[in-house]
Amino acid sequence: MTKTNTTQKATVTVDGGYQPDTIVLKQGVPATLTFNRINDAGCLDQVQLPDFNVLADLPLNQPQKITIDTSHAGTYKFACGMDMFRGKVVIEP
């Protein structure tokens, strides 16, 4: 990967919750989030980012990459499939 084509990357460990539960990104730079579920407890086998029309399965110990549009600054929720566990993506201008 070249420096002129940088992608922001962030990894969220899913282990009975989200670690970290806040991801800060820069507006306008393509972003790939990786959700890595390492614990079978709870109901975290799906993650949703409703503002980005994303609902993804999170198979245990199989990191899932999710690319999101960072063209609009703001704070966006992510949550488990049942909307119980929550985190947020902050896109800063």
Ligand SMILES: [Cu+2]
């Ligand atoms: Cu849940």
